[in-house]
Amino acid sequence: MATTIDIPDFDFSGFYYPQILEALVAYKRRNVPEITDESEYEPFIQLLRMVALVGHMNNVNLDIAANEGTLPTARLQATVRNMLKLIGYQLAPTSPAQAPMLYKLAKVLVATTEVVPYRAPVSTRRQGDVPPITFEADAAIECSRTDMFTSVLGYHLGAFTDFTAQANDRTPGSPWQPLGAAPAAGDAVYFGHAQALWDKLYAEVLAPASGIAGVWEYYDGNWLKTIPSSVTDLGGTLEFDLTSYLGTDNRQGTVVRVYRNDTMTFEQLTVAWSGTANVVTTTGYLGQTAPSTDPADYTVGSDWEPLPNSVDGTSLLSASGAVEYDVPQDEQTNWAAGEVDAVSCYWVRFRVVTATGAPGPSLDWATMDAGKQWVLGQSTQGKSITEDPLGSSTGEPSQRFDTARDYFLGGTMEVTVDGTPWVEVDTFLESQANDLHFRVELGDNDRATVVFGDGQSGRVPPAGTNNIVATYRYGAEDDGNVGALTITSDRSGLSAVSSLANPRPATGWKPAEGSTPETLEQAKVAGPATLRTREVALGPEDVESLSVAFRDGTGASPFSRARAFEEGYGPKTIEVAVVASGGGLGTPAQLAALQQYLNGDRTTYPPLPKRIVANQQAVTVNYTPRVIDVTVTVYGDVEEETVRNKLAAVIQPEARMEDGVTWEWDFGALVPTSRIVHEVFTSDPDIKRVDLAVPASNVQLEPRELPVLGTLTITVVR
Secondary structure: OOOOOOOOOOOOOOOOHHHHHHHHHHHHHHHOOOOOOOOOOOHHHHHHHHHHHHHHHHHHHHHHHHHOOOOOOOOOHHHHHHHHHOOOOOOOOOEOOEEEEEEEEOOOOOOOEEEEOOOOEEEEOOEOOEOOOEEEEOOOEEEOOOOOOOEEEEEEOOEEEEOHHHHHOOOOOOOEOOOOOOOOOOOEEEEEEOOEEEOEEEEEEEEOOOOEEEEEEEEOOOOOOEOOOEEEEOOOOEEEEOHHHHOOOOOOOOEEEEEEOOOOEEEEEEOEEOOOOEEEEOOOOOOOOOOOOOHHHEEEEOOEEEOOOOEEOOOOOOOOEEEEOOOOEOOOOEOOEEEEOOEEEEEEEEEEEEEOOOOOOEEEEEEOOOOOEEEEEEEEEOEEEEEEEEEOOOOOOOOEEEOOOOOEOOOOOEEEEOOEEEEEOOOOOOOOOOOOEEEEEEOHHHOEEEEEOOOOOOOOOOOOOOOEEEEEEEOOOOOOOOOOOOEEEEOOOOOOEEEEEOOOOOEOOEOOOOOOHHHHHHHHHHHHHHHHHOOOEOOHHHHHHHHHHOOOOOOOOOEEEEEEEEOEOEOOEEEEEEEEOOOEOOOHHHHHHHHHHHHOEOOOOOOEOOOEOOOOEEEEEEOEEEEEEEEEEEEEOOOHHHHHHHHHHHOOOOOEOOOOOOEOOOOOOEEOHHHHHHHHHHOOOOEEEEEEEEOOOOEEOOOOEEEEEEEEEEEEEO
């Protein structure tokens, strides 16, 4: 017998509590009009509210279940984490920021001294309710005595002579001529220390120099400085005017490199003085058939730079005195260690620019301890902890041990069992039964769990009491990309250090994958992409993915973007242009670590495998920032800061589109003026008109370039 179901006259379209309750009250008014009290205390109304709440919860849970059932629609970090685990992908934890640290010595060292211990903590200072951000030294800094130079070299007519003993001997009456009896253009005297930087160099001159002009310089190792003033096609060769780089003084003899930006082909040349300008002339067209004469298509620079704000008390080595200067460590300068005549030091040199053949200076001795001294190191955000013990092995397969701290930093876990170090692996797929391998799994708040093998894939730790010890780093959940000169607090009481600061901003901090809506969407793309690459690159796109995923030994993931160029440095090479997290430039150490990771190193323990299948070598370089100045007039009732913030967020290498995944600017893209105008308009609805004066036309980026905002001039007309 058929059963008839009468569907009540009810509005079933309500999804959330307010809509369901409204429909229930309307139904009550039609069908139970005798209940006139609709206050929240009326039992019948309370019953309707309960029904509405149950309906709301059911609908929300159904919605969550529907969304969380597939990876593209999932919105919860736990769901995405568990889904990606099925393909062997783990959401990356926070990447800590990294910063250079300049430690000022409290005294002149008369013996080799450990100035900074390994993992010595420093931090920013507390600002109101904002807690300090802690960094640790990446390596111990041991400095040899600083009352004498590590090396002093004379360079005359193409040959080096070691004058270290003479320079450090303060006994009067031991003359030496570092520039030769008759100095020539290009001769130089080098003063170096293996670990220390200093701001005052004293030279005792016995016989003065005459007839020479020169320049005091320091080594920074960076050949990429700026664009030339002009480029002239001489028919088969190119002439570059370097006034914009070297200024209007005669700087002949400076060794520079001229790079062609689109391929990074370069030629190393020596500057000549034309009588009015510093110029270099190439031997060809730098590989071009139809050469460009646009200065923006080239980059020039030298690895030696004049000492900043120097005062030469020796008057070009014509008298005893001191050369004083600002130590070149700030946002614009970076005094680096480099090799001269196979000796690695922080170098200062006096280079002869012009010489008349007159007798050169005769020196007695020289010192580096008349002023202030520093050592330079690298620090990484976070804190170290040793859990001794992490636990006791039962001897059973597949044991798991939870750590005690949230916000683990990936790649920093060190585990020993009965005092023997074990090796971390991503998976046990290639682990043999006796391999001392462990894995790290992350849970909520990036709490780490150490996982051991089952005896078939990875050895089972032998049974013991408190025999498992773990050391790791944690605690970089707060944005550590702090500004220059903000890391100033010594957290460990360094006795050999009087003060410290970071000369340049900290860079590299990235939030944990899935911790924000944007990074959750990015993880949905990055996870499946690893099915193609895993830990081996088959082509340029794979190299880019591995470069972004790379983590160094401090747990930092230094790079946010990468672009690979096959044969960028010749046959069988892959040039990898990278962007440091935060939009900056990677340090030489970061670039070298990534290059080693990609190319492998069989000499390390455990050996680092080569990540590129093809017979190619990776060469890592920084991307080229293309500075875009903006001059704009805005009409409307708008604050200048609003426009400034909008443009700063868009004209930068890490800007993303609204989907949170797609990059706003690709390498070598076009930056149209219409886009800049559009961004100004959308910064505030009260803007009525926008006049853009600079740039006057669209900006075409070179293949290795990404935009950075330069000088921003905003005029608001209300």
